[in-house]
Amino acid sequence: MGRSGEARDRETAGRGTAQDGGELELQQYFPYRLARLAEQVSLAVAEVYSERFALTRQEWRVLAILGVRPEIATKEIGPLTTLDKMQVSRAVQGLESRGIASRKHHAGDRRELIVALTPAGRALYRKIVPFALAREAELLGVLTAEEAKVLDRVMHKLSAALS
Template identity: 80%
Template sequence: MAGRLREARNRAAGPAQDAGTELDLQQYFPYRLARLAEQVSLAVAEVYSERFALTRQEWRVLAILGARTQIATKEIGPLTTLDKMQVSRAVQGLETRGIVSRKHASDDRRELIVSLTSAGRALFRKIVPFALERETRLLAVLTSEEVEVLDRAMRKLSAELT
């Protein structure tokens, strides 16, 4: 691992001098991170998809709404990494099941405001302990120091990319 990180730092220092430099996708950091994110997402999906019949997109909308009283639909995408169509479908699915309600914004009739219904709030409260327990199990393979380092590294990378 240390060797790969050293190689990554060397690559970051400048373009490869050798035009024949090869890329090993299995060792390529962005690919490895994307794979890990997908694995984690699938592991967490077991919590909300099997027990509560929610899609990944619906769970993300529900999770965002769980921390708010309401939100404009246009604000959901950037907070959840969902595109406009995914947000729309998720909100429609949740509304059909009575989990969220939608209304037009008072100042802009084109904008929709979404909020959890009482059934949605109850569902959110049911899911949260399972989601937090899954997070705890995922992170249990790391020491507390490793969790802190991982958190710092994720924050640094995120800040660099925004």
């Protein structure tokens, strides 16, 4: 059962806010706690692709995007992965240098690069996915089914509010 708004207000009343001259306790500050949790989750998942498959975090994200598409323009990768242009470029170069991905110029616009997985890249993607999904299940396994649903709804709600 969720707490009432009144219960939350009583619990947080003593903390103070910057607006009322109080202090901000970093360890209790929601954005910090969320960023820290995201980093912990990212590091836990990194064990799957980094240690076993020698991929960087950025390369893994690009590989994951390419794994569900036949090809994609490099400029579309950033918004889907939270990587900036330079990170996308380096990740694609790294994947290309190992024969995992290939790049070509867009037929209608020579300035635009299109990226696709090579057959070796598709095979690597198919090999990594079961490990990644198992890690996700392991991480979410500490939650009940209802807690996992609530977490998903809360994440969607916060994301929508920030869009």
